[in-house]
Amino acid sequence: MRAAIYPGNGGPVTIETLADxxxxxxxxxxxxxxxxxCGTDLAMTRGGAWDxxxxxxxxxxxxxxxxxxxxxxxxxxxxxxxxxxxxxxxGRCTSCRAHGNAVLCEDKQGSAMLGFSELAAIPQGxxxxxxxxxxxxxxALIEPLAISLYGVQLAAxxxxxxxxxxxxxxxxxxxxxxARRLGAGRIAVMSRSPRRAALAxxxxxxxxxxFGENEAGDLREALGGAPVVVLECxxxxxxxxxxxxxxxxxxxxxxxxxxxxxxxxxPALGSYKCASIQFxxxxxxxxFLYIADQIxxxxxxxxxxxxxxxxxxELPATLAMLRKPNAETKVHVTF
Numbered sequence: 089m090r091a092a093i094y095p096g097n098g099g100p101v102t103i104e105t106l107a108d109x110x111x112x113x114x115x116x117x118x119x120x121x122x123x124x125x126c127g128t129d130l131a132m133t134r135g136g137a138w139d140x141x142x143x144x145x146x147x148x149x150x151x152x153x154x155x156x157x158x159x160x161x162x163x164x165x166x167x168x169x170x171x172x173x174x175x176x177x178x179g180r181c182t183s184c185r186a187h188g189n190a191v192l193c194e195d196k197q198g199s200a201m202l203g204f205s206e207l208a209a210i211p212q213g214x215x216x217x218x219x220x221x222x223x224x225x226x227x228a229l230i231e232p233l234a235i236s237l238y239g240v241q242l243a244a245x246x247x248x249x250x251x252x253x254x255x256x257x258x259x260x261x262x263x264x265x266x267a268r269r270l271g272a273g274r275i276a277v278m279s280r281s282p283r284r285a286a287l288a289x290x291x292x293x294x295x296x297x298x299f300g301e302n303e304a305g306d307l308r309e310a311l312g313g314a315p316v317v318v319l320e321c322x323x324x325x326x327x328x329x330x331x332x333x334x335x336x337x338x339x340x341x342x343x344x345x346x347x348x349x350x351x352x353x354x355p356a357l358g359s360y361k362c363a364s365i366q367f368x369x370x371x372x373x374x375x376f377l378y379i380a381d382q383i384x385x386x387x388x389x390x391x392x393x394x395x396x397x398x399x400x401x402e403l404p405a406t407l408a409m410l411r412k413p414n415a416e417t418k419v420h421v422t423f
Contacts, residue, residue, distance in 0.1 A: 089106055089109070089206040090105055091204060092146065093145060094141075096141055098135020098136075102404065108207055110156075111158030114211055114212055114213075115209050116157055117154065117158075118154050118209075119152050119206065120151075120152040120202075120205060120207065121150075121151055121153065121224040121227075122228040122420045123204055123420065125403075125407070126149055126232065127259070131348060145204065145205055148200075148203055149203060150171075150227075151169065151172065151224045151225075152170065153168070153224070154170060161212050164212055169217070170215040170216055171216045171230040171380065172202075172203070172210055172214055172215060172216075173373060173376055174202075176190070177197060182194065187372065188373065189369075191369055192369070197211075200214045204400065204421060216377060217380070218380060219384075226383055226390075228420060229390050229391065229418075230376055230379045231371075231376075232258055233262050233375075233379050234371035235262070236259055236265070237375045237378070239263065239342055239368035240266040240270060240342070243319060245267055245272050247273075249316040250314075250317070250336075251272045251273070251275045251319065252276050252315035252331075252334055252335075253267070254318065255278075255327075256279035256281070256296075257322075258417055260277065260344075261291045262291075262393075264293050265388065265390060269292075269387070274294045275293045277293045277297070278297045278298070278299060279296070291390075292387060297310060313336065314334060314335060316339050317341075317342065319342050320343045321345050323345025328343065328351045328365070329353050332363060332365075333357065335361060337363070342367075343368065344368055346369065393418045395418060396416060396420075397421070398419060399422065400421055
């Protein structure tokens, strides 16, 4: 099979031919159909402190069809279409038992980050069977939708709460989608560029606001006051302080941006607002199962965020392109 390999230390991703994997006991072999390119893929292949490592396969937003079963697999069949939960958890540690968050498992059982490859052998417990009404394109969106759903749930949005979403990338757009689904009142999206303004409205936002000197007044006009909840989805320095400056007294800030650099805030400003900041990473199988069941019942089709598809051979050049200013939202590698 052919697969993308990251050499480590910020080196260029290559497409290599590897031996076809075989499913072991309790595993299934899938033929990958689609894998989304995530901002994490860009951040962790540029050679910084947060890095995938050397000589590794990667790709974690993927779906495919089962083509072979290993021994001891009973709940799945050849031909089943599945989405893959890429973090493999032990199910026994404190984090798993208390929260079910696979990403924070204290006794990791390996990884199923194999999406940028033609074939992948994964544990059956990492597979979420797709209902007949869903396509494999839907399946490849379940993982990023789960990231945003898990975070928005942590923000504890109450019916009618006003919400500000900082950013207009895929994580932000999916946060808008879930905030609307979970009963938010008015929702504003604030971003540097207006090119995704229409898409933000499609996903459920009431207003798009550009960063700038008038943003505070525009925001209060859009929401009728300061936002009760701010969802920070940019992950760049200065965004936590921006969230803190806009949030209402006793408001809640949820950081989904995953900034990997120091991002200072002024604690006194937060103190005078009695504001709270919650950080989020990962998801549980509950989110995967809920999305697989509910994705076709929402107010808009999340596939509208897929801006283009590329081949596996085009992946290295596409990663380089996405690190520069571009017009893409969610790019899928198709096989």
